[in-house]
Amino acid sequence: MQNSNTQNFCVRCRTALQQHQPFCSACGTQQPVEMPIREKGGLPTWSIVTLVLVCSIIISCFLCGLFGAMMKQDEKTEVTISNTSSTPSVSPKPKQKTIIEIPKLIGQSPKFIEAQLGKPTEITPITKDLPDEKRTPGEFRDYKIVGLSKPISTNNGAMIRFYKNKAIMIMVDLPSPTVTAEEALQLAGIDVNDISPTIVAPLAKRWKNFSYNGVKYKDVNATKVLGDRYDVVQAEIELQ
Numbered sequence: 001m002q003n004s005n006t007q008n009f010c011v012r013c014r015t016a017l018q019q020h021q022p023f024c025s026a027c028g029t030q031q032p033v034e035m036p037i038r039e040k041g042g043l044p045t046w047s048i049v050t051l052v053l054v055c056s057i058i059i060s061c062f063l064c065g066l067f068g069a070m071m072k073q074d075e076k077t078e079v080t081i082s083n084t085s086s087t088p089s090v091s092p093k094p095k096q097k098t099i100i101e102i103p104k105l106i107g108q109s110p111k112f113i114e115a116q117l118g119k120p121t122e123i124t125p126i127t128k129d130l131p132d133e134k135r136t137p138g139e140f141r142d143y144k145i146v147g148l149s150k151p152i153s154t155n156n157g158a159m160i161r162f163y164k165n166k167a168i169m170i171m172v173d174l175p176s177p178t179v180t181a182e183e184a185l186q187l188a189g190i191d192v193n194d195i196s197p198t199i200v201a202p203l204a205k206r207w208k209n210f211s212y213n214g215v216k217y218k219d220v221n222a223t224k225v226l227g228d229r230y231d232v233v234q235a236e237i238e239l240q
Contacts, residue, residue, distance in 0.1 A: 101189035102170050102235045103213040109165050117143040121156045138163035147175040152225050153232045169236040177229035181205035181222035184230035
């Protein structure tokens, strides 16, 4: 709004005009539309109102954007927490390494087995003190199993029975006992997960007369000797 103390003049002849006078009384010149006159150091009223409105709009937009971003972040956090609680992180159990490959050894000669396990620690003829009619031909040879701190059913970790220069029975003490018989046999290279056991007892599981990897087994078993876990495995093939 124009200040009442401000004097307007004709744009052509500079004659003093009355307030809101549209034409000059001296020269008849039409005067321009009256615009708010800004005093030094101030802003016209319409400019202040416009500025306030613009600032209000800008602030509203900023707050809306900020609020929206916070809502999205809360949703992401909620989903993350929900997923974490519904699917707890479980470290996979490391698979134990096979300590001996019975299918590769059984049926082989002492020379072949020595190349795999080293020299035997002991050689024992079978039933040498019994009468001939009660004697079982062949011999036992013991071999050391790396990682076994204390023998269980053998002298050094592995005991192999030979008959006619072939390994027909292998018994192995496990350095790390297992919860299941199937896991114990896997440490010796035999997989019976898809084969039903023939005998299930509190201290042993046995599988009889089945073939695996080209070998026909008479008997395969895992037993609990020292505790409640399977710590000894054995495999045997038919005499030939």
